Amino acid sequence: MSVLTDAALTAEAATIQNETASNANSADRVGTMLTDIIDSKVNVDKMTYTSFQFTVSNSGGTYTSTTRQNNSVGTTFTFLAGGTGTIVCIASTPVFTATKTFCPGATLWGDGFPQFLVGEVDSTTDFIFSVVKYDGTSPAVPDFINELFEIRVYD
Numbered sequence: 001m002s003v004l005t006d007a008a009l010t011a012e013a014a015t016i017q018n019e020t021a022s023n024a025n026s027a028d029r030v031g032t033m034l035t036d037i038i039d040s041k042v043n044v045d046k047m048t049y050t051s052f053q054f055t056v057s058n059s060g061g062t063y064t065s066t067t068r069q070n071n072s073v074g075t076t077f078t079f080l081a082g083g084t085g086t087i088v089c090i091a092s093t094p095v096f097t098a099t100k101t102f103c104p105g106a107t108l109w110g111d112g113f114p115q116f117l118v119g120e121v122d123s124t125t126d127f128i129f130s131v132v133k134y135d136g137t138s139p140a141v142p143d144f145i146n147e148l149f150e151i152r153v154y155d
Contacts, residue, residue, distance in 0.1 A: 091126075
């Protein structure tokens with residue numbers, strides 16, 4: 001009952017899987033393995049994050065945003081048009097990390113058809129939103145009004 005690396009967990013599992021001695025895989029051995037797995041992995045219910053929930057509108061390539069429900073990230077954000085089909089969210093202080101920043105996907109409605117939003121970290125201050133239309137192409141300038149977005153920064 002300890003925190004183990006993936007390699008150690010794999011070795012422990014192989015020992016149990018390949019055991020040939022009668023009664024060697026006791027309840028204690030298997031139970032210890034299960035406890036090691038639980039102790040070694042991050043449980044979703046224990047993952048904490050700060051978030052920024054906001055609406056963004058586009059008028060001729062100029063983006064405006066309004067904090068909707070929450071900004072527990074503790075910084076201010078501005079939005080600019082990026083390249084084709086992209087919007088850049090710029091944080092006033094470094095808050096984004098490639099492995100701990102997440103934007104739940106969203107479905108937008110532009111031109112009367114669904115558009116899908118994905119996000120990725122570009123730097124510690126820049127988060128890039130990419131908009132992809134239902135046919136796989138990206139609009140030159142993503143067109144939407146008061147769409148709700150969220151960025152989560154996990155601890």
